[in-house]
Amino acid sequence: xxxxxxxxxxxxxxxxxxxxxxxxxxxxxxxxxxxxxxxxxxxxxxxxxxxxxxxxxxxxxxxxxxxxxxxxxxxxxxxxxxxxxxxxxxxxxxxxxxxxxxxxxxxxxxxxxxxxxxxxxxxxxxxxxxxxxxxxxxxxxxxxxxxxxxxxxxxxxxxxxxxxxxxxxxxxxxxxxxxxxxxxxxxxxxxxxxxxxxxxxxxxxxxxxxxxxxxxxxxxxxxxxxxxxxxxxxxxxxxxxxxxxxxxxxxxxxxxxxxxxxxxxxxxxxxxxxxxxxxxxxxxxxxxxxxxxxxxxxxxxxxxxxxxxxxxxxxxxxxxxxxxxxxxxxxxxxxxxxxxxxxxxxxxxxxxxxxxxxxxxxxxxxxxxxxxxxxxxxxxxxxxxxxxxxxxxxxxxxxxxxxxxxxxxxxxxxxxxxxxxxxxxxxxxxxxxxxxxxxxxxxxxxxxxxxxxxxxxxxxxxxxxxxxxxxxxxxxxxxxxxxxxxxxxxxxxxxxxxxxxxxxxxxxxxxxxxxxxxxxxxxxxxxxxxxxxxxxxxxxxxxxxxxxxxxxxxxxxxxxxxxxxxxxxxxxxxxxxxxxxxxxx
Numbered sequence: 001x002x003x004x005x006x007x008x009x010x011x012x013x014x015x016x017x018x019x020x021x022x023x024x025x026x027x028x029x030x031x032x033x034x035x036x037x038x039x040x041x042x043x044x045x046x047x048x049x050x051x052x053x054x055x056x057x058x059x060x061x062x063x064x065x066x067x068x069x070x071x072x073x074x075x076x077x078x079x080x081x082x083x084x085x086x087x088x089x090x091x092x093x094x095x096x097x098x099x100x101x102x103x104x105x106x107x108x109x110x111x112x113x114x115x116x117x118x119x120x121x122x123x124x125x126x127x128x129x130x131x132x133x134x135x136x137x138x139x140x141x142x143x144x145x146x147x148x149x150x151x152x153x154x155x156x157x158x159x160x161x162x163x164x165x166x167x168x169x170x171x172x173x174x175x176x177x178x179x180x181x182x183x184x185x186x187x188x189x190x191x192x193x194x195x196x197x198x199x200x201x202x203x204x205x206x207x208x209x210x211x212x213x214x215x216x217x218x219x220x221x222x223x224x225x226x227x228x229x230x231x232x233x234x235x236x237x238x239x240x241x242x243x244x245x246x247x248x249x250x251x252x253x254x255x256x257x258x259x260x261x262x263x264x265x266x267x268x269x270x271x272x273x274x275x276x277x278x279x280x281x282x283x284x285x286x287x288x289x290x291x292x293x294x295x296x297x298x299x300x301x302x303x304x305x306x307x308x309x310x311x312x313x314x315x316x317x318x319x320x321x322x323x324x325x326x327x328x329x330x331x332x333x334x335x336x337x338x339x340x341x342x343x344x345x346x347x348x349x350x351x352x353x354x355x356x357x358x359x360x361x362x363x364x365x366x367x368x369x370x371x372x373x374x375x376x377x378x379x380x381x382x383x384x385x386x387x388x389x390x391x392x393x394x395x396x397x398x399x400x401x402x403x404x405x406x407x408x409x410x411x412x413x414x415x416x417x418x419x420x421x422x423x424x425x426x427x428x429x430x431x432x433x434x435x436x437x438x439x440x441x442x443x444x445x446x447x448x449x450x451x452x453x454x455x456x457x458x459x460x461x462x463x464x465x466x467x468x469x470x471x472x473x474x475x476x477x478x479x480x481x482x483x484x485x486x487x488x489x490x491x492x493x494x495x496x497x498x499x500x501x502x503x504x505x506x507x508x509x510x511x512x513x514x515x516x517x518x519x520x521x522x523x524x525x526x527x528x529x530x531x532x533x534x535x536x537x538x539x540x541x542x543x544x545x546x547x548x549x550x551x552x553x554x555x556x557x558x559x560x561x562x563x564x565x566x567x568x569x570x571x572x573x574x575x576x577x578x579x580x581x582x583x584x585x
Contacts, residue, residue: 013128069114069157089421304384436467
């Protein structure tokens with residue numbers, strides 16, 4: 001037990017193991033070493049600090065009522081994979097709207113921004129944490145980012161998280177003291193590939209990024225202009241003149257926007273895309289093959305999958321993402337084929353029957369669904385990184401003691417757009433993880449989550465204990481329901497037999513067969529009495545929940561009333577028979 005515990009502690013860097021009451025003496029010794037040794041004998045500074053933090057109850061880990069930034073949060077656990085995973089989802093926004101939870105009141109005192117919450121957590125944690133962020137990848141063989149933040153700039157939270165944790169991602173700065181108790185990972189690798197079609201993914205991404213503005217500009221303004229031309233005759237001349245100028249300007253912007261989109265598709269680097277579309281439309285069955293090849297040939301994805309020792313887990317990951325890709329294709333293949341023809345004819349000027357408006361519609365029809373697939377590339381990378389085996393011989397930071405970190409991620413936080421977060425939750429469910437807690441899961445566009453009922457602090461035994469109690473209670477509930485159902489079946493069989501006898505006796509009454517009626521009643525009464533007594537004891541001694549027992553006792557009370565009616569009837573019959581006998585004498 002001692003050796004097993006120490007090995008597990010070194011494997012996971014999770015001092016919650018020391019809470020096991022069976023190793024109380026060992027735990028005291030380990031706490032003593034962590035407090036007094038100061039790393040002179042045990043050359044695992046990180047582990048010793050985590051143990052010291054845990055001995056203090058993790059009291060400095062952040063606790064709050066609201067977390068500003070994300071829109072969803074869930075916690076997942078698996079004993080099989082030895083992991084506890086928190087998944088934040090956000091709607092990429094520049095604002096935080098925690099005030100929606102408390103109208104007219106000051107929420108600042110009980111709210112933390114997510115970037116502060118995570119930053120404090122990794123500094124005060126009592127377990128080693130792996131954090132996966134939807135921020136851009138560092139190009140291979142580079143030690144830091146070349147430029148300033150190039151990720152999702154309209155996300156206030158993601159930008160601030162990157163600014164706070166960039167030093168923990170970059171190889172040449174992750175020795176910073178703030179990074180000592182965690183590993184921080186990027187996972188947005190969708191724009192990096194060495195395949196000849198890598199420019200296609202740039203095109204898909206660029207098209208999607210401008211999709212919303214095109215949608216507004218092309219449709220709203222264009223339609224407004226055309227509609228206004230019909231209504232303008234009823235306006236005064238001066239107002240007409242000003243509105244015509246405004247809508248003409250909007251129409252000009254619309255036309256310029258469409259021209260920019262057309263030019264985007266005709267740049268040198270995207271000519272390969274024309275060839276690709278031509279190829280796919282001739283061989284529709286190749287679409288699935290093409291997309292799967294793009295996913296698995298991505299150098300980042302390929303590298304991470306090879307680092308997972310369990311081949312059966314690799315196959316589960318591939319099965320999940322293969323099916324997801326097939327679903328995207330099945331949903332969109334017909335639409336793609338129809339609209340690719342329009343795009344090709346328009347760009348190559350093979351036909352004059354399509355105008356700019358048709359072109360824009362077709363681009364949106366083809367590329368918006370394509371972006372859904374592009375999102376799966378960082379998703380499979382992220383999942384693979386959660387389950388990979390790290391090379392801990394590589395020093396994580398300056399002056400680090402060799403191998404002073406866990407080989408695999410056991411306590412994980414993911415912060416990503418909610419579309420990615422949904423995918424991670426689905427995958428964890430697919431391989432058997434249990435969701436132990438969640439909040440705000442009915443996404444409503446908020447940029448704040450209510451964690452008043454969510455177990456805090458993160459990675460605490462409280463979260464696990466609460467879940468285990470709820471799970472045990474649910475299991476007991478199911479057991480009770482099953483036991484009650486079995487009891488009712490057994491009881492109803494006995495009652496049916498007794499009541500059948502009772503009905504037969506009643507059917508004889510009034511036909512001059514009083515002696516037979518009394519005889520059979522005398523036989524039935526003790527059977528009924530024995531049944532009632534045994535049932536009362538059976539209910540009392542059963543493990544059925546008290547709230548269910550109340551209902552069963554009420555049912556038993558009805559049976560007791562029938563028994564009393566039977567006894568009264570018997571007494572009356574016996575009295576009447578006795579009276580008749582006397583009168584005959």
